[in-house]
Amino acid sequence: MRDLLLGYGIFAMYYVIVINSIYLAILLFSFKRIGRIIKGTVFSKYQSLAGSKHVPPISILVPAYNEELTVKENVRCLLALHYPEFEVIVVNDGSSDETLNVLIDEFKLEYKKPTMVKNTVKTANVRGVYYNPDFPNLYIVDKENGGKADSLNAGINVSNYPLISSIDADSLLEKDALIRIARKYMENPEESVAIGGNVRIANGCRIENGMVKKVNLPKKLLPMFQTVEYLKAFLGGRIGWSEINGLIIVSGAFGVFKKEYVIKVGGYRGGYPGEDMNIIIKLHRYMLDNKLPYKIDFCPDAVCWTQAPDSFKILGSQRKRWGRGNLKNMIEEGMYMLFRPKYKVMGWLTVPYNIIFETLSPYFRITGLLALIGYSLLDMSGWKIMAVFALINVLYGSLLGLGSLLLEEMAFQRYPRIRDYFKMFFFTVLMFFGYRQLGILWRFLGQIDFMRKNNSWGTMTRTSWNEDENKSA
Amino acid sequence: MFLNLKVAVGMIVFLLVLMAIVMGITLIIKLGKIRKQKKTKQCLAKFSGYLHYVQTEMGQSERLKPPHRTLSTFEKRVLQDTLYRWMAPLSGAHKQSLLDLCKDMGLIEFNLKRLRSLSHYTRIDAAYFLGAMESEEAVPQLFKMLDKNPYDSTIFIIGRSIAQASKQPAEVAEMLKYLASGEKSTFQLLADIGYDSPLNLKDQYIEFISSDQPDLVKLGLIRLRDYKGEDLPSFLSSLIHSDDKEIRSLTTKLLTNHMKLSKKDVKLLARSSDDDVRLHIFEWIGDTGQLAYADLLEEALHSSNKVISRVCAGNLLKLGNVGFSILCKIALDNESAYGSSIALDYVHEELDHAAKQRELIEHAVDSNQKHFIYKKFFGKDRSLVEAI
Numbered sequence: 112m113r114d115l116l117l118g119y120g121i122f123a124m125y126y127v128i129v130i131n132s133i134y135l136a137i138l139l140f141s142f143k144r145i146g147r148i149i150k151g152t153v154f155s156k157y158q159s160l161a162g163s164k165h166v167p168p169i170s171i172l173v174p175a176y177n178e179e180l181t182v183k184e185n186v187r188c189l190l191a192l193h194y195p196e197f198e199v200i201v202v203n204d205g206s207s208d209e210t211l212n213v214l215i216d217e218f219k220l221e222y223k224k225p226t227m228v229k230n231t232v233k234t235a236n237v238r239g240v241y242y243n244p245d246f247p248n249l250y251i252v253d254k255e256n257g258g259k260a261d262s263l264n265a266g267i268n269v270s271n272y273p274l275i276s277s278i279d280a281d282s283l284l285e286k287d288a289l290i291r292i293a294r295k296y297m298e299n300p301e302e303s304v305a306i307g308g309n310v311r312i313a314n315g316c317r318i319e320n321g322m323v324k325k326v327n328l329p330k331k332l333l334p335m336f337q338t339v340e341y342l343k344a345f346l347g348g349r350i351g352w353s354e355i356n357g358l359i360i361v362s363g364a365f366g367v368f369k370k371e372y373v374i375k376v377g378g379y380r381g382g383y384p385g386e387d388m389n390i391i392i393k394l395h396r397y398m399l400d401n402k403l404p405y406k407i408d409f410c411p412d413a414v415c416w417t418q419a420p421d422s423f424k425i426l427g428s429q430r431k432r433w434g435r436g437n438l439k440n441m442i443e444e445g446m447y448m449l450f451r452p453k454y455k456v457m458g459w460l461t462v463p464y465n466i467i468f469e470t471l472s473p474y475f476r477i478t479g480l481l482a483l484i485g486y487s488l489l490d491m492s493g494w495k496i497m498a499v500f501a502l503i504n505v506l507y508g509s510l511l512g513l514g515s516l517l518l519e520e521m522a523f524q525r526y527p528r529i530r531d532y533f534k535m536f537f538f539t540v541l542m543f544f545g546y547r548q549l550g551i552l553w554r555f556l557g558q559i560d561f562m563r564k565n566n567s568w569g570t571m572t573r574t575s576w577n578e579d580e581n582k583s584a
Numbered sequence: 585m586f587l588n589l590k591v592a593v594g595m596i597v598f599l600l601v602l603m604a605i606v607m608g609i610t611l612i613i614k615l616g617k618i619r620k621q622k623k624t625k626q627c628l629a630k631f632s633g634y635l636h637y638v639q640t641e642m643g644q645s646e647r648l649k650p651p652h653r654t655l656s657t658f659e660k661r662v663l664q665d666t667l668y669r670w671m672a673p674l675s676g677a678h679k680q681s682l683l684d685l686c687k688d689m690g691l692i693e694f695n696l697k698r699l700r701s702l703s704h705y706t707r708i709d710a711a712y713f714l715g716a717m718e719s720e721e722a723v724p725q726l727f728k729m730l731d732k733n734p735y736d737s738t739i740f741i742i743g744r745s746i747a748q749a750s751k752q753p754a755e756v757a758e759m760l761k762y763l764a765s766g767e768k769s770t771f772q773l774l775a776d777i778g779y780d781s782p783l784n785l786k787d788q789y790i791e792f793i794s795s796d797q798p799d800l801v802k803l804g805l806i807r808l809r810d811y812k813g814e815d816l817p818s819f820l821s822s823l824i825h826s827d828d829k830e831i832r833s834l835t836t837k838l839l840t841n842h843m844k845l846s847k848k849d850v851k852l853l854a855r856s857s858d859d860d861v862r863l864h865i866f867e868w869i870g871d872t873g874q875l876a877y878a879d880l881l882e883e884a885l886h887s888s889n890k891v892i893s894r895v896c897a898g899n900l901l902k903l904g905n906v907g908f909s910i911l912c913k914i915a916l917d918n919e920s921a922y923g924s925s926i927a928l929d930y931v932h933e934e935l936d937h938a939a940k941q942r943e944l945i946e947h948a949v950d951s952n953q954k955h956f957i958y959k960k961f962f963g964k965d966r967s968l969v970e971a972i
Contacts, residue, residue: 155741
């Protein structure tokens with residue numbers, strides 16, 4: 112029994128080492144690409160491009176549910192984007208708070224019958240569209256509650272342009288974020304079906320008029336963990352995955368899509384969280400099924416700032432949702448692509464990696480941990496082996512985190528102070544002592560919720576921008 | 585057993601060493617950047633007097649004098665960055681004096697040397713600045729670089745530099761042809777790159793539209809829109825029947841832009857199977873006030889495509905009282921339920937808008953006329969109609 116427990120515990124640790132090794136390979140792909148990213152970022156003429164009439168127009172879709180605290184600032188921020196031709200379509204998803212009225216008052220909007228709403232994708236009933244000719248590129252769609260995916264679909268039905276961009280109402284785009292993505296799109300418009308932006312944590316930053324004026328690291332523990340976690344996922348992970356066209360997700364917080372293909376795959380899937388991952392898997396599938404050349408790309412210099420949950424309750428809800436969404440997507444789409452040669456990188460690498468090392472990860476890790484605890488209770492003679500394995504995992508994970516920090520330093524340098532670097536390094540290591548385990552537990556609980564068909568959204572509380580900075584000040 | 589402890593400890597040491605190396609590299613980059621920033625500040629402070637002189641004297645007839653002393657490589661780069669920042673938004677005499685100054689300071693030779701660097705980054709950086717300095721002598725080298733460069737985002741940076749630097753339309757055309765040969769449908773980006781050339785490229789764009797390369801045809805069609813009022817080749821109209829949807833759409837835009845469409849063409853395009861083409865034609869009818877084609881808008885307003893219906897209604901309004909009367913007529917006709925309801929919505933919206941503008945004398949007549957037309961069709965005022 113003792114040997115069995117130890118054996119299983121060590122298997123679980125090997126499992127983590129394999130995850131880290133795959134992640135290291137992806138990180139190396141990120142390093143391979145970073146030189147090109149730097150050159151493209153430094154030498155592309157964004158200012159003149161922002162005034163060019165040849166940049167494709169974009170419809171920005173902003174689903175909003177109970178966003179009264181932040182929505183006004185976010186819409187103002189979007190309207191001030193440096194982009195030649197765009198429209199902002201805010202979709203009020205039956206908010207129970209004052210989201211709609213805040214927008215009506217702020218922009219002096221008038222009610223219009225929803226005759227401009229096309230029936231391209233099915234959605235919940237649209238009650239009306241609000242518009243003011245003084246803000247000719249702003250539309251507010253008021254509809255019955257149907258969820259985020261349903262709101263995005265309603266936005267598609269109102270949109271007038273061939274490219275759509277999904278943006279969370281609690282996120283702030285940098286002024287040139289859209290033009291940076293457009294530059295990438297224009298270099299390969301035929302094949303680009305989706306391009307994701309880089310999401311960074313805004314907690315702790317100084318924000319004025321819907322813009323991040325000064326970048327600071329968060330003062331609070333949880334947002335700080337998420338800052339290093341996002342850096343690792345976006346720079347270390349997504350640059351690499353996009354290099355091999357194996358990106359499985361474009362963050363719902365900020366991404367640009369070719370509308371034509373989003374419609375062809377039936378729009379966003381409602382009913383469950385994880386619609387951002389779902390749409391990308393569907394796009395991969397559609398393009399590969401139809402043997403169309405395509406690219407799902409990532410543009411790390413196009414930055415969107417988002418509010419990170421700063422309490423265990425909200426973070427837990429978010430991570431449980433992610434767990435639920437991931438499981439649903441793997442059952443619904445992933446299983447269909449698993450190990451099928453026609454799905455290329457997706458079928459052979461991305462989906463297997465996701466199923467084995469993301470979806471099933473809580474089971475292996477939790478049972479592995481329990482086996483080791485059981486083993487320790489029976490006999491502690493093998494503690495050295497356990498400690499060595501644990502240390503290898505912590506160091507390996509930290510090395511990957513450090514790799515992402517190096518990518519950040521090489522290409523972006525948003526945190527120029529040396530003490531910021533050490534703070535990020537400290538949290539990169541610290542996250543292996545509790546935070547990661549908590550994340551795995553939340554993911555597991557999310558999957559339990561999925562099996563129990565509990566599909567509630569969970570706790571969602573918005574705070575107004577700058578609250579984190581004000582409090583710490 | 586499951587593992588050899590010695591190997592595991594070796595692994596730990598290996599990971600620790602790797603971590604130290606990664607950290608070391610990161611800190612070296614960080615410190616290097618901080619040092620560079622400091623040095624740049626000091627350099628700018630050292631040249632503040634000189635830069636002030638450049639700012640006050642640029643644009644004058646007299647050529648700006650370069651700094652007296654020989655510049656170090658670092659100083660050249662700092663001054664180059666500063667001059668580039670100033671130059672980018674300028675044009676005319678001010679820009680020319682800065683361009684001359686860059687030449688006199690030896691920045692062109694400096695970058696020509698850097699074009700031969702082993703580092704790709706340095707070569708791209710040099711190409712970028714040579715383009716900005718409109719250095720004609722760099723063009724042959726830039727072409728060589730273009731030829732050797734992989735087809736990735738940096739190729740467009742080199743292409744842009746050639747567009748800025750070349751004084752020969754044929755060279756710019758050659759560069760555009762080369763970039764278009766990637767067959768990535770980058771014609772919009774190429775059109776933007778073409779703007780960076782100060783040369784008249786009309787003949788080259790005309791040559792492009794007879795090419796068998798679709799991207800070049802599209803590029804030509806886009807860019808010829810900027811040569812308004814000038815003659816277009818007679819074969820252009822045939823492109824509205826092209827197999828390529830985008831070519832059909834771009835040709836329509838070019839022809840409407842130059843007002844070169846016959847009545848027959850307009851009718852044909854208004855009934856085209858391409859929604860893009862139809863929408864563009866309807867917009868054009870409204871924007872240019874082509875009353876003669878109001879019947880086409882009336883016809884298309886009954887379309888099952890909601891977008892087309894709405895665009896037609898909106899453009900009928902742009903045709904003034906004639907269009908407004910047609911909308912009233914459609915609203916009453918009830919020929920197609922959706923078309924009539926759209927027309928009625930637009931009629932009411934226009935009346936609301938006119939009522940709001942009534943206080944302004946110049947709009948009062950227009951508002952009264954619209955109310956008069958409304959009564960003529962509906963026999964009563966709006967509130968009564970709504971009540972019914």
